[in-house]
Amino acid sequence: MDYRMTKDERESFLADLHVGVIGISSPKRAPILLPIWYTYEPGGEINFITSKDSKKTQLLATAGRFTLCVQNEDPPYQYVSVEGRITSTEDAGHEKDLRPIAYRYLGKKEGEEYVEETKGVEELLIRMMPEKWSTADYGKEIA
Template structure:
């Protein structure tokens, strides 16, 4: 896929990203996340005390995979470094935007209020590498 194609692919619909972080012992931890593409960055929220939140605070290296599990199957993997922010205004703003994608505009404020509270983080991943393949079963 070209850059325009993979950016469109990961921005359409409600695909979650599977986020991989590095545990203290070096093993991987994987969890699904709601996200948005912001320019060339991936943006999502998580709790500071979650496994992924603690992992990223210690080691910012992450990988994400967004896939379409229906034939002919397509996927995008992204690698980069996570930057964390606990600025509440920023956390809530992005939580609301992200919720609009996944829950719809009518529930965005409700989910933004729920996910934009103290203890939550805004994560911005600066993408360093992309692997994007479309229609792999064709």
């Protein structure tokens, strides 16, 4: 049985709300895996924000690419994994970049609290265009 998602299915799944896990190559050890909040619109780029002085930022600058995996942890199990090059890195704005992601993951009230608590933190907006996709929808087995 073929469990792969169609292009529309995989893009819709990736655009849904999931905590993503990124994998970044590391020169002296196994790849580093870290959870992230992200945004994605079908056909577009993956966007996420991270602190300018984080280890994640250093590894991303060196690697120039990363893998992102998102999954449904309840049956029927599904996942989408994408990899690609970083297309841009720029200073993140609290209003235009952080607030929408915080609201997406925390809701308006708690998202607003998060935005207020992180004022003054220098952050980067990182973008990646998916180049390679790996997917599975095990619900296709029971459909």
